[in-house]
Amino acid sequence: MTMSLAAAEIAGDFASLVEAQSHANLMACLQCGKCTSGCPVAAGTDIKPHAMVRSVQFGQRDDVLRSRMIWECTSCQTCATRCPQKVSVAALNDGLRRMSVRAKSPTKSAVPVFNNIFMNAVRKRGRMNEAGLMASFKLRTMRLFADMGKLPMMLLKGKLPLWQASAPGRGEREAMFKRAASAKGDKS
Amino acid sequence: MEGTAHDYQKSTVAVAKALGLQLPEIPGWTCCGSTSAHQTDPLLALALPAKNLIAAEGKTVAVGCAACYNRLKTANHEIASDPQTRKTVAGVVGKDYDGQTKILHLLEILARDIGTAKIAQAVKKPLKGLKLVTYYGCLLSRPPEVTKFDDPENPTLMDQVLEAAGATVLEWPHKTECCGAGYSITDVGIVKRLTREILAMAKAAGADCIATACPLCQLNLDLRQKDTEKASGEHFDLPVFYFTQLLGLAFGISRKDLGLRSLVVSPNRLLADRGISV
Numbered sequence: 314m315t316m317s318l319a320a321a322e323i324a325g326d327f328a329s330l331v332e333a334q335s336h337a338n339l340m341a342c343l344q345c346g347k348c349t350s351g352c353p354v355a356a357g358t359d360i361k362p363h364a365m366v367r368s369v370q371f372g373q374r375d376d377v378l379r380s381r382m383i384w385e386c387t388s389c390q391t392c393a394t395r396c397p398q399k400v401s402v403a404a405l406n407d408g409l410r411r412m413s414v415r416a417k418s419p420t421k422s423a424v425p426v427f428n429n430i431f432m433n434a435v436r437k438r439g440r441m442n443e444a445g446l447m448a449s450f451k452l453r454t455m456r457l458f459a460d461m462g463k464l465p466m467m468l469l470k471g472k473l474p475l476w477q478a479s480a481p482g483r484g485e486r487e488a489m490f491k492r493a494a495s496a497k498g499d500k501s
Numbered sequence: 502m503e504g505t506a507h508d509y510q511k512s513t514v515a516v517a518k519a520l521g522l523q524l525p526e527i528p529g530w531t532c533c534g535s536t537s538a539h540q541t542d543p544l545l546a547l548a549l550p551a552k553n554l555i556a557a558e559g560k561t562v563a564v565g566c567a568a569c570y571n572r573l574k575t576a577n578h579e580i581a582s583d584p585q586t587r588k589t590v591a592g593v594v595g596k597d598y599d600g601q602t603k604i605l606h607l608l609e610i611l612a613r614d615i616g617t618a619k620i621a622q623a624v625k626k627p628l629k630g631l632k633l634v635t636y637y638g639c640l641l642s643r644p645p646e647v648t649k650f651d652d653p654e655n656p657t658l659m660d661q662v663l664e665a666a667g668a669t670v671l672e673w674p675h676k677t678e679c680c681g682a683g684y685s686i687t688d689v690g691i692v693k694r695l696t697r698e699i700l701a702m703a704k705a706a707g708a709d710c711i712a713t714a715c716p717l718c719q720l721n722l723d724l725r726q727k728d729t730e731k732a733s734g735e736h737f738d739l740p741v742f743y744f745t746q747l748l749g750l751a752f753g754i755s756r757k758d759l760g761l762r763s764l765v766v767s768p769n770r771l772l773a774d775r776g777i778s779v
Contacts, residue, residue, distance in 0.1 A: 354691060387691070389639035390643035391639070432542070435538070444504075472504065474765055496592065
């Protein structure tokens with residue numbers, strides 16, 4: 314079967330769009346539930362892996378883009394490894410994360426903020442400065458006191474250097490990021 | 502590996518030296534993008550690893566961090582299997598890359614290239630009587646068609662290496678159960694629930710300690726062990742080592758050179774009880 318034709322027939326534009334974004338092979342899903350059985354976060358989340366695939370197939374755009382699951386999936390790849398049909402819910406979730414951020418879907422998760430800080434650091438410094446990363450994150454999420462009790466211990470144990478060198482070639486990195494941003498569509 | 506995982510770097514360097522293995526760094530290396538890149542930008546998620554692999558100039562790349570390993574291998578897999586992807590990534594990086602540079606995790610180098618016989622020969626103080634479980638985490642062996650590391654459900658490379666060091670490696674079912682990774686910072690409840698399962702199973706298996714091969718797994722199981730104990734009301738008191746630290750102890754390398762003081766759950770009593778101390 315041609316993938317995009319089946320998706321468009323059943324679910325209209327949304328499923329085709331998601332598949333183009335994620336390359337998850339989502340229309341091959343049999344709903345066997347093996348992904349959900351192996352998923353470490355399935356029990357506590359709102360849309361379980363196999364249900365996520367189904368929701369996308371049925372064009373439930375708002376449900377999936379506003380879900381907790383896309384920000385609770387750990388990308389452990391257990392689903393993709395075990396699926397008998399080679400569907401990757403891990404890849405699906407990555408596609409949905411990007412679409413959710415682009416659509417500015419409401420979420421309570423701090424992950425999008427963290428990703429933003431992380432990628433800025435990669436662009437500017439090329440390497441992590443864990444202390445700086447944590448400071449930025451705490452300020453932007455107002456989680457000022459979480460884990461602060463651990464700070465003295467971490468400093469004593471040498472786990473948190475207050476300064477770490479950047480990688481050379483910032484100009485090159487900035488150019489790379491610009492080129493990635495302007496490249497049309499996704500990676501392929 | 503210069504920050505919270507600096508003891509992994511220290512112990513890796515020490516073990517490599519003892520085995521006569523040279524590990525020069527890739528010049529001008531940059532962050533591979535890790536989880537944040539593949540969650541936000543699929544093109545950068547391939548371009549960042551590719552840039553590092555290009556700088557390796559065809560030499561085999563040795564990796565300690567499981568996430569970096571997974572991202573580098575994914576870049577190879579995607580670029581080598583799709584000419585269009587190769588072209589698009591080259592456009593972003595500014596240089597062409599063929600996806601063929603060999604990438605090996607330290608465990609692959611130790612178990613397969615150097616071999617357990619050579620490792621056993623270098624052992625001066627076998628870890629006799631030390632009962633441990635090996636915790637691989639998610640990203641070394643999954644997805645198997647990308648990493649081709651070892652069996653995705655029951656890997657044994659770390660088991661082989663630590664058995665060669667004289668340890669008693671116990672069987673247990675949670676070798677590759679997820680620890681929650683980066684959610685340690687953004688959604689710590691997930692990490693507490695997942696690490697509780699791993700720590701409880703390790704204890705149930707009869708382990709004295711856990712051996713890890715991933716900086717974030719080690720952090721979650723060690724730094725956050727007290728947080729997990731508070732949340733679940735259980736008591737684990739399980740030291741969590743990097744496998745390179747345990748190997749280093751067997752080679753007779755000093756605690757200082759192995760960065761043991763960085764471990765949060767103290768291993769001192771356990772090591773003294775087993776007569777393993779330097």
